[in-house]
Amino acid sequence: MAGQSLLDRLKAKFGNKISGSNLQAIDPWIEVAPAALVEVCQYLKNDPDLQFNLLNCISGVDYFEPDPKKAAKAGFEPHTEVVYHLSSVTKKHSLVLKVMLPRWKDDQPGELPEVPSVAGVWRTADWHEREVFDLSGIKFVGHPDLRRILCPEDWEGYPLRKDYEMPLEYHGMRGR
Amino acid sequence: MSTALDDPRIVEFDVRTDEMLVNMGPQHPSTHGVLRLVLRTDGEIVSEVTPHIGYLHRCAEKIGENLTPRQWIPYTDRMDYLAAMNMNLGWSLVVEKLINHQISDKARHLRVIIAEMQRIASHLVGMGAYGLDLGTFSPFLYAFREREKILDLFEEACGARLTYSYLTPGGATADLPRGWLQKCSAFLDQFEPIIQEYHALLTTNAIFIKRTANIGNMSAEMALDYGCTGPVLRGSGVDYDLRRDGEERYTEMYDGYAFEVICQRNGHYPKDHDYPPVPQEAVLGDCWHRFYVRMLEVVQSVDIVRQAIERYSTATGDWGTPIKLTQKLPKGEAYMETECPRGQMGFYIVSDGNSIPWRARARSSCFCNLSVTHALCRGCLIADVPAIVGSLDIVMGEIDR
Numbered sequence: 403m404a405g406q407s408l409l410d411r412l413k414a415k416f417g418n419k420i421s422g423s424n425l426q427a428i429d430p431w432i433e434v435a436p437a438a439l440v441e442v443c444q445y446l447k448n449d450p451d452l453q454f455n456l457l458n459c460i461s462g463v464d465y466f467e468p469d470p471k472k473a474a475k476a477g478f479e480p481h482t483e484v485v486y487h488l489s490s491v492t493k494k495h496s497l498v499l500k501v502m503l504p505r506w507k508d509d510q511p512g513e514l515p516e517v518p519s520v521a522g523v524w525r526t527a528d529w530h531e532r533e534v535f536d537l538s539g540i541k542f543v544g545h546p547d548l549r550r551i552l553c554p555e556d557w558e559g560y561p562l563r564k565d566y567e568m569p570l571e572y573h574g575m576r577g578r
Numbered sequence: 579m580s581t582a583l584d585d586p587r588i589v590e591f592d593v594r595t596d597e598m599l600v601n602m603g604p605q606h607p608s609t610h611g612v613l614r615l616v617l618r619t620d621g622e623i624v625s626e627v628t629p630h631i632g633y634l635h636r637c638a639e640k641i642g643e644n645l646t647p648r649q650w651i652p653y654t655d656r657m658d659y660l661a662a663m664n665m666n667l668g669w670s671l672v673v674e675k676l677i678n679h680q681i682s683d684k685a686r687h688l689r690v691i692i693a694e695m696q697r698i699a700s701h702l703v704g705m706g707a708y709g710l711d712l713g714t715f716s717p718f719l720y721a722f723r724e725r726e727k728i729l730d731l732f733e734e735a736c737g738a739r740l741t742y743s744y745l746t747p748g749g750a751t752a753d754l755p756r757g758w759l760q761k762c763s764a765f766l767d768q769f770e771p772i773i774q775e776y777h778a779l780l781t782t783n784a785i786f787i788k789r790t791a792n793i794g795n796m797s798a799e800m801a802l803d804y805g806c807t808g809p810v811l812r813g814s815g816v817d818y819d820l821r822r823d824g825e826e827r828y829t830e831m832y833d834g835y836a837f838e839v840i841c842q843r844n845g846h847y848p849k850d851h852d853y854p855p856v857p858q859e860a861v862l863g864d865c866w867h868r869f870y871v872r873m874l875e876v877v878q879s880v881d882i883v884r885q886a887i888e889r890y891s892t893a894t895g896d897w898g899t900p901i902k903l904t905q906k907l908p909k910g911e912a913y914m915e916t917e918c919p920r921g922q923m924g925f926y927i928v929s930d931g932n933s934i935p936w937r938a939r940a941r942s943s944c945f946c947n948l949s950v951t952h953a954l955c956r957g958c959l960i961a962d963v964p965a966i967v968g969s970l971d972i973v974m975g976e977i978d979r
Contacts, residue, residue, distance in 0.1 A: 428675060428912045455802050458915060459924050459941035477930070487913050487924070487941075491802060491818045496825075498913065526805030529949040537639070552632040552978060561640050562937075 405430055408452075408497065416442060421502075431485075431498035436517050439501055440544075443523045446488065446497070454497060457524035458487040460531060462538025466505055466564040480505050484517055484540060503540065505563075519545040537562040597625070602963065604633050610707065611974025615951070615967070619960060627955040627963065629948060634978035642938025647673040647747055647927070648903050650938060655741035657923075657940060658976040660703050663696035663732075664918040665976075666745040672925040673747035675827055676912040677905070682895025685749040686831050690886040691762070692735070692745060694879040698769075699728040700919035701872045701879075704971040708869060709780055711968035712789050717779045724772060727765050734758060749898015759887050766880050773877060777854045781873055790866040791859035794954045794966035798863070804953070805946035808921030809875065810970055812841040813868035820917035828916055835885050840874040842867070851877050865969035872971070875919075904933045920944050920971055940979055944972040 405425050409432060412420050419438035424431055434442050446454040466480045467473040482503045489496035503515040514535075519542035521527040531542040532551040539560030542548055550557060559566050569577045603614040612633035618626035638657065642650045647669070654669045655662040667689060674681070681689075706721030729739045735754055736744040744750055780786045796806070801814040811818060819839040821832045838848045842862055847853060853874060860866040907929040915924035921943025928937040947970045954966050 428910055456807075457805055458922070459913070459926065459939070461926055461937070461939045461941075463928055463937045485913075485926070487926070491816060491823075494823050524805065525803045526946055526949070529945060530805075533945075550632075552635045554632070561637065562643075 408432075412442065412445075415445065422500075429496075429498050431500050433500045433502060436501050436503065439499075440518050440520060440523065442499070443486075443520045446499075447523055451493075453490045453492050454488040456489050456491050457520070457526040457530070458489055458496075459485075460527060460534055461485045461487075462534040462540050462562065464505070464538060464563045468565050482515055482538070482540060484534065486520070507541075514539050514541040516541045516543050518543050519548075521545055536560070539563055600960070604630075610968070610972050613948075613967075613972070613974055613977075615963065617955075617960065617963065622959050622961075624955050624958055624960055624963060627952045629951055631948070631974070631977055634974045636979065638940060638979040639938055642935060644934065646904050646933050647907070647935065648900060651743045651746055652741065654925075654940075655743055656975060657942070657979055658700075658918060658920060658944070658973050659740060660973055661696050661700040661919045662740065662742050663692050663745060664700075664916065665923065666743060667693050668914070668916040668918065668923045669925050670745050670747045671827060671916060672912050672914040672927055673901075673907075675914055676907060676910060676927055676929060677747075677901070678908075679748060679901065681749050681898045682893075684890065684893040684895040685898030687886050687890035687893050688750055688754065688897055689745055690831055690835070691754075691883055691890060692732075692750075694882045694886065695728055695731065695762070697879045697919045698876050698883075699725045701876050702728075704872055704919070705776060705780065705869070708968045708971070711964040712786065714780075714786075717776065720772075720775060720779060724769055727769075731758065731762055731765065734761075746900040748901040749896075751900060753897040754890075759891060762883070763887055766883060770877075770880055773873070776873065781870060782854045782857075787857045787859060787866060789962075789965055790864065790869060790969065791857055792861045792864050792866075793958065793962050794865045794969060795861055796863045796950065796954060800950070800953065801863070804950040806921070806950055807943050807946065808917065808919070809840075809871040810868055810921060810947050810950075812839070813871045814863040815842045817841050817843060820915060820922055824917065825914055827914065832882075834889075835882055837878055837882055840871050840878055847874060850881075853877075865965055868969045868971075906933050907931070907935065915941070918943060920973065920976070921947055923976075942976045942979060944970075944974075944976045948972050948977055 409423055416438060419435045421435045422433035446452050463483045465478045467476040482505050484501045486499040501517055503517060507513040507515050519531055531545050534540050535548055536550040536553050558569055571577055598619050600617040600619050602617060604612040614630040616628045617624050638653050641653055651666055654665040657665050702721040702725045706718035709717035732742060733739050736742050796814050798814045798816045801811050817839055822839055909929055909931040911928040913926040915922040923943050924941030926939035927935050930936045951967060955963050
């Protein structure tokens with residue numbers, strides 16, 4: 403089951419919590435409202451027709467153009483996306499879920515955007531969410547142990563954000 | 579509850595030990611790179627394992643946002659440096675998917691030859707290093723003797739022995755040199771009987787079985803829950819291999835090839851070759867089964883390379899000219915996973931219409947495979963920790979990227 407039929411099914415079940423979709427993309431994706439994410443994921447995993455039992459990847463993508471000249475024609479509003487790639491080992495199909503978030507919570511720079519954690523649905527999400535938190539700066543609410551995973555614990559900033567600046571100095575080592 | 583003297587609680591009280599934190603790594607030889615494990619131990623029993631990773635983090639994804647896809651190929655080499663060809667292939671395929679580029683049949687078979695030869699080389703290291711983890715040195719030498727010959731072949735094809743950058747979006751950087759296929763078949767003929775040696779050294783070795791059978795048991799549900807893939811997943815009896823079940827763009831590479839996915843079905847492994855029997859002590863999903871799946875995949879890859887050589891020599895078309903170094907990418911995004919020796923390696927590319935991707939993401943198979951350690955090691959002996967971590971066959975370069 404993929405594409406239109408899956409989208410119809412999700413829309414019938416969750417209504418306007420399925421906030422958007424793009425079925426013409428190379429990998430068709432479905433957008434979910436952050437508040438309904440865990441509920442939708444539970445359904446996708448446990449429904450006998452869907453059985454999305456493997457969470458392949460969670461990625462954070464930051465849409466922001468730091469150069470004001472280029473920003474005017476960038477073609478997108480500044481925002482952050484969390485992309486979930488799911489697949490089913492038994493049914494052999496795959497799905498892309500997206501959650502759109504503001505770059506900063508309540509547009510307060512420094513306040514990380516929040517999205518519910520799916521670590522309770524798939525254990526894979528545990529480390530993947532830590533990585534997205536570490537590199538893209540997205541806070542996963544309800545995560546059992548949200549710490550940095552690749553960068554040192556006292557690292558400042560979130561490297562994969564487009565407005566990230568390398569620190570000038572780290573423990574006596576020169577940065578830029 | 580009885581209060582007899584043999585009550586374990588009383589014995590426990592008599593020989594009570596303090597809890598101790600043991601730091602394994604980052605430079606411990608059995609950690610396959612720079613992995614630090616903090617073990618909470620009670621005597622010889624491990625009650626908790628916390629892996630600390632990131633020592634080899636080289637910001638590959640951030641670098642990928644500043645280079646064109648072809649320029650990023652050398653960085654993919656350095657992820658899983660023991661299977662660099664497979665990393666090149668994964669990234670090449672996802673870029674081709676984004677720009678909708680089709681390669682010729684000849685290039686397709688060339689990629690199969692190279693990818694499967696690399697799988698053999700990688701599993702040989704996995705096998706040899708696993709022997710090292712368990713305290714036997716000689717299998718390592720036997721494994722490297724044969725791996726060296728594969729590296730010689732690769733060196734002849736592309737000039738490098740470890741980080742090849744050979745397969746690129748569009749095909750490969752060069753065709754195979756004249757006479758390469760004969761050398762490759764000669765190697766396979768010489769190599770195939772040697773696999774029996776490995777089985778004698780490790781697979782059927784009584785000490786090896788004692789160290790690995792019924793240790794680190796992982797059920798199929800647990801493997802899927804933690805996102806384990808590749809031989810680790812198939813070692814738990816899940817019949818899933820992307821070469822057969824993956825996306826069309828990847829499976830069409832293996833279209834028409836005869837191979838059976840290696841995993842235990844109805845209590846049996848495939849019987850297409852003379853494999854050693856499964857020992858009675860082994861339980862599906864333990865360290866021994868993960869190792870066994872890898873060994874069987876070596877034989878499977880030998881078969882596939884043989885078929886690929888035949889097809890390659892009769893295929894038409896060119897070997898695939900690489901795309902332009904600064905080719906503009908269409909706006910959009912693509913994600914794709916391929917079956918690498920250590921599991922499913924995924925690449926995700928997001929493009930805003932420039933020649934440099936907006937975002938390049940690598941989903942590492944070892945990253946997920948390693949995350950299961952704390953669950954597998956709970957309650958095992960300290961000496962079993964290297965056996966369990968080794969059976970997951972991790973490469974830190976891929977985990978930390």
